[in-house]
Amino acid sequence: MGLKKVITWVILALGCSTFIKILLMLDLNKRVYNHVPGPCRIVEGIENGSEDIEFVPELGVAFITSGVISMVEERRASVKGGIFLYDFARRDFKAIRLPIDGDFDQTFFTPHGISAFVSKKRITLYVINHPPGGHTVEVFTFNKEKRSLTFVKTIFDPLFTCPNDLAVVGADRFFITNYCYFVNKWLNQLELALQLNLGSVVYYDGKKATTVESWSLTPNGISVHPNLTYLYIASPLGEVIKVYKLAKDMSIEKHTEVSLLSSPDNMFIDRKNGDIWVGCHPVGYEVIRHVDDPDNIRxxxxxxxxxxxxxxxSWVITEPYANDGATISGSSIAVYHEQQMLIGTMFHKLLQCDVINPDIV
Structure with a gap:
């Protein structure tokens, strides 16, 4: 067989392989059947997404990032990003926008991933931001009495190239995921379509960031086990949760992968029992179209x-909630507390559900 024929067959094989991978990614064969764990209702106050949620059990409250849609240039003027507070104990099903004090320019505030550090009753929030021209982590403290935030500082590092989520492990110390490599819109779409392993995970030690994992497929949501022994990273295109052993020096070692047959976004780890709650996108082509036109496509x-x-x-997986997009679109995170579940979305609203039988969900 001549060299040209070999090259032709290799190209055909790669083309067929890529075509099949794209078909599988689109989930054209999937259908979602609606079910809920109990009565559900839309939470008042949030209209432009509830992309990530950080639950602080010491106060029984959740901090919610909203407005990541303002990353889209044509939406910057109409959407004001912010951080909202939801109090589980009040059961008024309302989220309030937290005012921000201090020298912080909120003009282009685009909050994305969020994580909290609690020390001596002091709550510090670390929030990924996407201002024009770069990516940063904004640091705030929470004032419980005033129900407000105070800006502390901005953290920047050249390795924050395409940050999506972060997991705090100490004061000014956190892991952060870079979802993709390319920031150009068309190159980014090509990277995702070809499912290239170009993402990364970095660790910021308070002074600088270092890469702890390279060549990763769409690392997205990231969380740590409450006792800092395991690190969990969600891969939407891989449809898995990657589990790593976490050493005291913050080095990581691959442990296992949990296959979901769905695209995981962000996670919540229950401190009481270590359960992992994941907001997922079960149908690939739907979420692709939704990202392109969130106002009109579910x-x-x-x-x-x-x-x-x-x-x-080993593990056991259950499905507490599923919806075809009629109630909420593009679920990105789920948080559970005292038989209540909050479900956040990329660009849509926030949903609260009562969990009637927690032992079977």
């Missing part, structure tokens, strides 16, 4: 709960 929503067993060697 995307199915799904929440999965993962209970790890036998030292994270």
């Amino acid at each position: 995307s199915s929503s799904q929440v999965l709960k993962i209970r790890m067993q036998e030292g994270h060697k």
Whole structure:
């Protein structure tokens, strides 16, 4: 066989492989069947997304980022990004926007991933921001009495190239995911379509960031186990949760992967039992179209709960919630507390559901 024929067959094989991978990514064969764990209602106060949620059990409240849609240039003027507060104990099903004090320019505030550090009753929030010309982590403290935030500082590092989410492990110390490599719109879409492993995970030690994992496929949501022994990273295109052992020096070692057959976005780890609650996008082509036109095109929503067993060697997965997009579109995170579940979305509203039988969800 001549060299030209070999090259032709290799190109055809690669083309067919890529075509099949794209078909599988689109989930054209999937259908979502609606079900809920109990009565659900839309939370008042949030209209432009509830992309990530950080629950602080010490106060029984959740901090919610809203407005990531303002990353789209034509939406910057009409959408004001902010951080909202939801109090589980009040049961008034309302989220309030937290005012921000201090020398912080809110003109282009585009809050994305969020994580909290609690020390001596002091709550510090770390929030990924996408201002024009770069990516940063904004640091705020929470005033419980005034229900407000105070700006502390901005953290920048050249390795924050395409940040999506972060997981705080100490004061000014956190892991952060870079979802993609290319920032150019068309190159970014090509990277995702070809499912290239060009994402990364970095660790910021308070002074500088270092890369702890390269060549990763769409690292998105990131969370740490409450006792800092495991690190979890969601890969939407891989449809898996990657589990790493976390050493005291913050180095990571691959442990296992949890296959979901759905695209995970962000996660919440229950401190009481270590359960992992995941907001997912069950149908690929729907979420792709939804991102392009969130006002007019729905995307199915799904929440999965993962209970790890036998030292994270096995697990049980249940589905507490699923919806075809009619109630909420593009679920990105789920948080559970005292038989209540909050479900956040990329660009849509925030949903609260009562969990009637927590033992079976």
